Amino acid sequence: MSDTPSVPPEFPAYDPAAIEAIWQHRWAEQGTNSPELWTGADPYYQLMMFPYPSGEGLHIGNLFAFTGADIHGRFQRQQGRTVFEPIGFDSFGIQTENYAIKVGQHPAQLTPRNVARFRGQLTRAGLMLDWSKEVITSDPSYYKWTQWLFLQLYKQGMAYKKAAAVNWCPNDKTVLANEQVIDGHCERCDALVEQRLLEQWFFRTSHYSQRLLDNMTALDWSEITRQAQRNWIGRSEGAHLTFRVANAHDVTVFTTRPDTIFGATWLVLAPEHPLVAQLVTPAQLAEVDAYLERTKTQDVVSRKVNKEKTGVFTGAVGINPATGKPIPVWIADYVLMEYGTGAVMGVPGHDERDFEFAEKFALPIIRVVTPADGDADAPLTEAYASKLESDLLVNSAQFSGMPVPQAKKAVVAWLEERGNATPVINYRLNDWCISRQRYWGPPIPIIYCDSCGPVPVPEDQLPVVLPLIEDFRPDDSGISPLARHDEWYRVPCPTCGIMSRRETDVSDNFLDSAWYFLRYPSADRSDVPFDRALTQRWLPVTTYIGGNEHAVLHLLYSRFITMVLHDGGFLDFDEPFTRFRAHGMIIREGAKMSKSKGNVVNPDELIERWGADSLRTYLMFLGKYEEGGDYRDSGITGVRRFLDRIWGSVHECVTTGEPDPAVLRKLHATIKKVGEDIPALGYNTAIAAMMEYVNVLRASERTIHRDEVRPLIQLVAPFAPHIAEACWDILGGHESVFDSGWPAYDPALLVSDTITIAVQVNGKTRGTVSVGKDATQADVYAAALQEPNIAKFVDGEPKKIIYVAGRLLNVVM
RNA sequence: GCCCGGGUGGCGAAAUGGUCAGACGCGGGGGACUUAAAAUCCCCUGACCGCGAGGUCAUGUGGGUUCGAUUCCCACCCCGGGUACCA
Known part of the structure; x- marks a missing residue:
C-alpha cells in the first residue's frame, strides 16, 4: 500500500473493435440517434443522398460521402440543435433490375438482402442515423405515396401523355435506356438500335422553367451545382419568326439571332415536324420518304452524336420576310423537334452548323454581320458567330450599320408590325418523361377504360401493388412485362365498372427519389405521405450533402415536385433544400476506382483492421471534402496513431496541479479553428489542427492535465464518435458526448x-x-x-x- | 466544342495579396529506450552551391500589375468532371 509505482500505471490498449461495438450497442439501446421530432428544440434536418443498395455492398465512396454529412450533423448536435439524420434505400429502378437479370434472381428477393447488408455496414461505420424512420422506395408503404404523388400531378394538369421516341432493340425486342445504347448498338446483343414512338407519361417541368431559375438566387448551394442547373434550364432570349410557304402552312422558327434574318437562305425542319407531310412536293416525295425512313432507323443517342450533316430538299419554297426573296425548305436531322419550334432558318454566315450544311448542299452564304472595323463584303470561310456587342449589321437594308444588340430588337419590332415575329424566351429544359417500359418500379396508377378514357386509380385504392411475377425480364412483346399478366392488368373501370386495362408502364426511378426527403419525418405514418405539421417543423432540409453527379436531374426533379406540391396546397415552402453542398470524388492512387481495374477499396476490411473511427477520420483527412481525395493505403496509420495518442492522453492525464497556460492557448486556438472549419466542411484542416494540438499536448512526454485533454474529446467526437464516447466516459462525462455541447474558447487567450x-x-x-x-x-x-x-x-x-x-x-x- | 474544377516537396496535401512557401500526415534518415525487435519518444527531411556563416533557385509555361504574387490580370499547356448539333 505504500509503494509508489516506479513504472507508469498500465492502461488498456486502444481496441477500436471492442469500443465501437459497445457504443453502437448503447446508441441503439438508448435511442441516441432517434431525436424527438415533435418536441426537440431547434430542428436541424441533416440529409445525405440515400444509396441504391447494390449487390456489391457499401462503396468507400458512399462512406466518404456519408461520413462527411454525419460529421456535419454531429457537430450541429453538439451546438445544441436537434439533429435528424435519416437514411433509406433507393431500391427501385433499372440498376437493381439489370443486376437481378444478370445474377438470375428476382429483384424482390435481392433487395431485402442488399438492404440488410447496407444496414449492417452503415451501422458499423458509426453514422448517427435514425433507423426508426428508414424509407425503402420499393416497399408498398412507400410507393403507395409515389403513386399518390403521380395522381396529384395528374389532377393539377402537370402529368400528361404524348408520343415520344424510345430506343428499340429489334433483336431483343425491347426498349433500352440511353445508357444501354453503346455507339448506336444494344449493349447486350450488339444489334443496331432504332427508335420507336410510344405513348408515354410526362411531367410538365417546363412549366416551371423560369421559377426554377429565379428561385436559385436565394438558395445556399455550391456554386458549381447552381451553374449546372442554370445551364440545364438553358434560358435563351430570342424570337419566333414566321415564314410564308407557297401552298402550305406558315413555318415558324425560333432564333436567338433575329438580326441575321437578311442572311437566312433556307429553312430547315426536323424530320418529325408535323408540317413535313404537307410541304413535300410530289417530285420530292420519294427522296424525302427515304430520308425519313433513314432517320427513323437510328437510335436516339447516335442521332445526336453523329454530327455529319444530312438533309433533303422538300421541294417547297418559303419567303424570307425581310428580303422578300424565295428560299428553299429542307428537312435535316440536325434540327431537333424537342427544342424551339422544331424548325430553324439557315443562316450559314453566322452559325457553324448552318455553314456546314450550306457547304455540303451548296446553298448561298451571305455575310450580314461584321466586326466593327470589318469589310461588309469579305468572303466567309467559316461562320462568323462572334458574340461581340460591337459587331455591326451589313447587307441588311435599313439595318446595315446598326450594332448587333440594337438590331436584334429593331428587326423583331419591324417584323412584328408585319405579323412575322414575336419576341420569346425559350428554355432547353424539356418535360420529364417518367414512363418506363420496365418491371421494377411503381406501376403508374391509371386505368384505361374504353368509354371513360384514362381514369386515375382512386386514392383509397392505392397502392397499385407491383405483382410478384417470375418473368420480369423485358421481352419481345415490346411493352412492359406487366402487360403479359392479364390477371393483373385487366380491372374494372373505377368510374363505370366495365372491364378496362391498367397502365403497364412503371414510373422513373428519379420520381422515387424526388420526394423521399418529405417522407422521412413521417415514415412511420400510413395514413398520409407526410404529416403537414411535422413537415412544417422539419423542412425544408437544413443541409443536404450529396454527389454533384446529381446536380441536375435529381436535384431539379426534387425542386419541381416540391413546387408542384406547394402550388397544390400540400406544402408551405417551394424549395426543398435550403443548403446544398456537393462533396468530391474519392480516387485511389491517382486513378478512378473500378471493379475492372481491381483497385476498389473494401470498407469492411478497413474497418476490421483499423476501426471505423480511424477510417472515418482518415477519409476526411485525405483532402478537401468538397474536392474529394486520393485514397492511399499507407496513410491511415497516421490517423490511427493520432487516435492512439488521444487514448493515451486520456488515460495518463492528472487532476493535480494546473494546466499549462501555453498549452491552454493552443487548445483555445484549436477550439476556434475546428469550430470554424467543420461548418465550412474544412474537415482535413480541422483534423490537422487537432493533430497539432496533440503534438503540443504530448510534447517531450510532459504530464497532461485533464482540463487540457477533455475539450479535445468534444472536438474530435464528430470525426471519431466511438472513441470520443469512451474517452468522455472515462473522463467522467455523465451523458453522451454528443449531448455535452461544444467547448467555448476564450478570445482573450488568443491574443x-x-x-x-x-x-x-x-x-x-x-x-x-x-x-x-x-x-x-x-x-x-x-x-x-x-x-x-x-x-x-x-x-x-x-x-x-x-x-x-x-x-x-x-x-x- | 462549351461549362466547371485543378496543376505546389518522394507522396496525400496546407496557406488564396504580406512573417525565410510547404502546416498536418505518409514515406525516408538519424538518435533514445530495449539483450533484440515491435511499440513509443526526440531530432532532421524542397533542390542546388558551400566546411561554415550564408547564398541561389523553386508553387504547370510565358508575360503583366505591385514595395511585395502560390494568391490578382492576360495568353498558353496539361489533368479531372459535367455537357453536347439547344438554333
Whole structure:
C-alpha cells in the first residue's frame, strides 16, 4: 500500500473493435440517434443522398460521402440543435433490375438482402442515423405515396401523355435506356438500335422553367451545382419568326439571332415536324420518304452524336420576310423537334452548323454581320458567330450599320408590325418523361377504360401493388412485362365498372427519389405521405450533402415536385433544400476506382483492421471534402496513431496541479479553428489542427492535465464518435458526448501581449522583431534597426516603408 | 466544342495579396529506450552551391500589375468532371 509505482500505471490498449461495438450497442439501446421530432428544440434536418443498395455492398465512396454529412450533423448536435439524420434505400429502378437479370434472381428477393447488408455496414461505420424512420422506395408503404404523388400531378394538369421516341432493340425486342445504347448498338446483343414512338407519361417541368431559375438566387448551394442547373434550364432570349410557304402552312422558327434574318437562305425542319407531310412536293416525295425512313432507323443517342450533316430538299419554297426573296425548305436531322419550334432558318454566315450544311448542299452564304472595323463584303470561310456587342449589321437594308444588340430588337419590332415575329424566351429544359417500359418500379396508377378514357386509380385504392411475377425480364412483346399478366392488368373501370386495362408502364426511378426527403419525418405514418405539421417543423432540409453527379436531374426533379406540391396546397415552402453542398470524388492512387481495374477499396476490411473511427477520420483527412481525395493505403496509420495518442492522453492525464497556460492557448486556438472549419466542411484542416494540438499536448512526454485533454474529446467526437464516447466516459462525462455541447474558447487567450513582425528589405524577409501588440510603424522600424541581421541591409534613407499592422514591415531602399 | 474544377516537396496535401512557401500526415534518415525487435519518444527531411556563416533557385509555361504574387490580370499547356448539333 505504500509503494509508489516506479513504472507508469498500465492502461488498456486502444481496441477500436471492442469500443465501437459497445457504443453502437448503447446508441441503439438508448435511442441516441432517434431525436424527438415533435418536441426537440431547434430542428436541424441533416440529409445525405440515400444509396441504391447494390449487390456489391457499401462503396468507400458512399462512406466518404456519408461520413462527411454525419460529421456535419454531429457537430450541429453538439451546438445544441436537434439533429435528424435519416437514411433509406433507393431500391427501385433499372440498376437493381439489370443486376437481378444478370445474377438470375428476382429483384424482390435481392433487395431485402442488399438492404440488410447496407444496414449492417452503415451501422458499423458509426453514422448517427435514425433507423426508426428508414424509407425503402420499393416497399408498398412507400410507393403507395409515389403513386399518390403521380395522381396529384395528374389532377393539377402537370402529368400528361404524348408520343415520344424510345430506343428499340429489334433483336431483343425491347426498349433500352440511353445508357444501354453503346455507339448506336444494344449493349447486350450488339444489334443496331432504332427508335420507336410510344405513348408515354410526362411531367410538365417546363412549366416551371423560369421559377426554377429565379428561385436559385436565394438558395445556399455550391456554386458549381447552381451553374449546372442554370445551364440545364438553358434560358435563351430570342424570337419566333414566321415564314410564308407557297401552298402550305406558315413555318415558324425560333432564333436567338433575329438580326441575321437578311442572311437566312433556307429553312430547315426536323424530320418529325408535323408540317413535313404537307410541304413535300410530289417530285420530292420519294427522296424525302427515304430520308425519313433513314432517320427513323437510328437510335436516339447516335442521332445526336453523329454530327455529319444530312438533309433533303422538300421541294417547297418559303419567303424570307425581310428580303422578300424565295428560299428553299429542307428537312435535316440536325434540327431537333424537342427544342424551339422544331424548325430553324439557315443562316450559314453566322452559325457553324448552318455553314456546314450550306457547304455540303451548296446553298448561298451571305455575310450580314461584321466586326466593327470589318469589310461588309469579305468572303466567309467559316461562320462568323462572334458574340461581340460591337459587331455591326451589313447587307441588311435599313439595318446595315446598326450594332448587333440594337438590331436584334429593331428587326423583331419591324417584323412584328408585319405579323412575322414575336419576341420569346425559350428554355432547353424539356418535360420529364417518367414512363418506363420496365418491371421494377411503381406501376403508374391509371386505368384505361374504353368509354371513360384514362381514369386515375382512386386514392383509397392505392397502392397499385407491383405483382410478384417470375418473368420480369423485358421481352419481345415490346411493352412492359406487366402487360403479359392479364390477371393483373385487366380491372374494372373505377368510374363505370366495365372491364378496362391498367397502365403497364412503371414510373422513373428519379420520381422515387424526388420526394423521399418529405417522407422521412413521417415514415412511420400510413395514413398520409407526410404529416403537414411535422413537415412544417422539419423542412425544408437544413443541409443536404450529396454527389454533384446529381446536380441536375435529381436535384431539379426534387425542386419541381416540391413546387408542384406547394402550388397544390400540400406544402408551405417551394424549395426543398435550403443548403446544398456537393462533396468530391474519392480516387485511389491517382486513378478512378473500378471493379475492372481491381483497385476498389473494401470498407469492411478497413474497418476490421483499423476501426471505423480511424477510417472515418482518415477519409476526411485525405483532402478537401468538397474536392474529394486520393485514397492511399499507407496513410491511415497516421490517423490511427493520432487516435492512439488521444487514448493515451486520456488515460495518463492528472487532476493535480494546473494546466499549462501555453498549452491552454493552443487548445483555445484549436477550439476556434475546428469550430470554424467543420461548418465550412474544412474537415482535413480541422483534423490537422487537432493533430497539432496533440503534438503540443504530448510534447517531450510532459504530464497532461485533464482540463487540457477533455475539450479535445468534444472536438474530435464528430470525426471519431466511438472513441470520443469512451474517452468522455472515462473522463467522467455523465451523458453522451454528443449531448455535452461544444467547448467555448476564450478570445482573450488568443491574443498575446507581444507580436512578431516580419521585416523585409526590398521585399525579402530578413528577420523578425518582437514588439508590443500596440506598436506603431515607427516602433517597429526602430526595433528592426536594432537587429544587426536586418540593419546590415538598410543602408541610408529608405525610399519608402510599408507597414502592415501586426504582420509585416517592408523597407524599400 | 462549351461549362466547371485543378496543376505546389518522394507522396496525400496546407496557406488564396504580406512573417525565410510547404502546416498536418505518409514515406525516408538519424538518435533514445530495449539483450533484440515491435511499440513509443526526440531530432532532421524542397533542390542546388558551400566546411561554415550564408547564398541561389523553386508553387504547370510565358508575360503583366505591385514595395511585395502560390494568391490578382492576360495568353498558353496539361489533368479531372459535367455537357453536347439547344438554333
